[in-house]
Amino acid sequence: MPANQEARGVVGDYKAGWHDPEDSTIRFDFGLSEEVVREISTLKDEPKWMTDLRVKAYHHFMDRPMPTWGNTPMLGEIDFDNICYFLRSSKATEKDWDDVPDAIRNTFDKLGIPEAEQKWLSGVTAQYESEAVYHSIRGDLEKQGVIFLDMDSGLREHPDIVRKWFCSVVPLTDNKFAALNTAVWSGGSFIYVPKGVHVEMPVQAYFRINAKNMGQFERTLIIADEGSSIHYVEGCTAPTYSTDSLHSAVVELIALPGSHIRYSTVQNWSANVYNLVTKRGIAHENAKIEWVDGNIGSKLTMKYPSVILKGEGSHAEVISVAYSGEGQHQDAGAKIHHLASNTTSKILSKSISKNGGRGSYRGLVKVSPKADNCKLNVVCDALILDEQSRSDTYPTMEVANPTARCEHEASVSKVSDDQLFYLMSRGHSEEEALAMIVNGFFEPFTRELPMEYAVELNQLMALEMEGSIG
């Protein structure tokens, strides 16, 4: 089967844009109020401290103005009163796909999640609307003490761990959308990896929005104890509607001394989803945090995965790619704070803009006065494929230690005529040649993904490049 045709079967031309008939068990009315926040907490039977935290966050969200930077016209179009803040579509989080309601199971079948679980994953959480509908983890990992739960179960079953770390990396006052998430969070993943345990195969969470005007606010907390390692993979899709949905997640990573967390995302939201996400990790001594971040879909993405290098010898890497098509603005980037000595970081950002899309890299690298001998490197490359599109880079470097060695470079260009000519002179059509160049451009990102994801991403990009010529 030709690659493009095969790709259509997986993700389509946005082929993940179908929607199931809505069959919710609980659906809140549109709009946000303190009552809604309290009701979510009551439904989940949460401890008082969490309810209080939610209410506090709600008031902060209401008081805090919208950001005055970024794509303010697009942000201004979000109608917070026309969003459903909680929708429960399954009575329970199942451990067997057969127990998941048929329509929902079919959706995840089409997305290939059960198949991937059998072949190459250590565990899976599948979230549909506000809550997880399926969750499993391999038995051997469970025996080693690995906790992998949806966040609601995590709070119920491990309240002390959650209370210790929740909001410790992303405080509720961090930004307006982190406050919103803290107020109305539902679902997401909770992971604890015990000391010295290495989770060899990735665990995956898949987030699916099905309903119209839906808000999805998952909260993910990953704690890797000393000397452990884990690779977490997440994917996201939604149906295509004429009205907008909002995805506003918060992810907190805690990498304790000597541990390693890799967090990979391939975000392929439909073009009516606002994707406003706060992702941040803290790396302790000699720990390593990697964000591997692909942004393909959504209407507006504002996402800047961050790492606070708190412990000496810790390391951070952010590898991100973004594709901006018609009507899309991918405002993505990275933030690294070097707080400790001998810390190192690397940011590689690649973006492609096409059909009037806009890709922006926005980043911050900060070296504190007490962080000696830090090394950091930032590279941003952008391709603009037509005259309607644009690319921006807004990097910031704040260096307050004279022993730091910091490098940043960025380039914006079009696809090289020489490269096109070279490939076409060897028998490829112009469209194929372009797709190959684009895949090559993204290769530093795709090689960091599990192979199945890399293949899917390459197919997806080949599909996006269709019709680019002429």
Next chain:
Amino acid sequence: MESASEYLTFAEPDKSNHLWRYTPWRRVHPTGDVFGIPELESADVSLVGLDGGPAPEGIRLEKGLTSELGLPEADPVTGSFLRAVSSNSQWTLRVDPGFSSDHPVILDIVSGEFASVLHLALEIGRLAELELVTRVRGTGEWFGLLRTGVIREGCSINDVVVGLMGNGTLLRVDSISIGRDAQVRAGTVSSGSIRTKADLRYRMGEPGGDLRVLGSVLSTGSMHLDHHVEIHHEAPETFSRLSWHSACDGKSRTVGTGMLRVANGSTGADASQLFHNLLLSSDAEADSIPELEVLEHEVVGCGHGTANGPIDEDQLFYLEARGFDPPEARSALIAAFLNATLSEMGGDSLHDWLVRLLADELHNLGA
């Protein structure tokens, strides 16, 4: 709208705007009362040859302003403020079309005793060839310099602004339009004033413009030197390079922010910017924000880069092994670092003059 009325319509800019992130307007306003428009003194201004002789024929200073059509937009707050406070201190530097001279000219500006201001309009006639040094000195507490102007088609201009103020604050706003096929080297040498806020904007609105913006910044003590440079490519086949070298010692801080904006239709644009920072003490800080906005895909290339680091220990060792004592070796390496951009700012005689100036400043500041 009159400039004063226009200024009063603006709210105080906040830190979400990169221009004001590191140096709030309140800190560089002459009184700190940002909703007031104070009366300021005029600065003394004169035109002489670099060798101390008179300026050549064909270049002159005239009281008052001429038209400012076609200028890039300055920041509305500082632009309107400086226009409002400089209404009694306006000069035009007029250079005749076809003017050519091998001898650099100094436009000498001496700030007033307290707070003073000058609005200088550059009116550079077509095909003029000129090396101009604008030297700002004085011991005033505050000086505002607004430079607006047009460098017309086919000119070849080396335009260097040297900031040598004492302990005061310098607010500098440039808004320069570059004509067809004009070649401009716009240099900034900054080592004076305890606080500097500079907002330098260039518009390349006609094809073939060639612009090199060069910075050589030395900060010591508790200086805070903030330079923002915007280059707007708005025509085909325009070329720009921004190269900025800052050396920071003591408890000083330098900020370099750049914006390269390539408008739709600027086919064949070639633009890049580089910020290099040399940190000389544990209390110094250097911040760089090189921004790019590219709305045209048929470009030769657009890029930016920054690099921060300390003095190279190997280079120090090399010099010390050849007889330099450690302070001399350090000073020589700082001078070499700053000379990388200084050497691009003009011809031999201008460069020699700038190198002597730099040596004096390094000596005076004990860097």
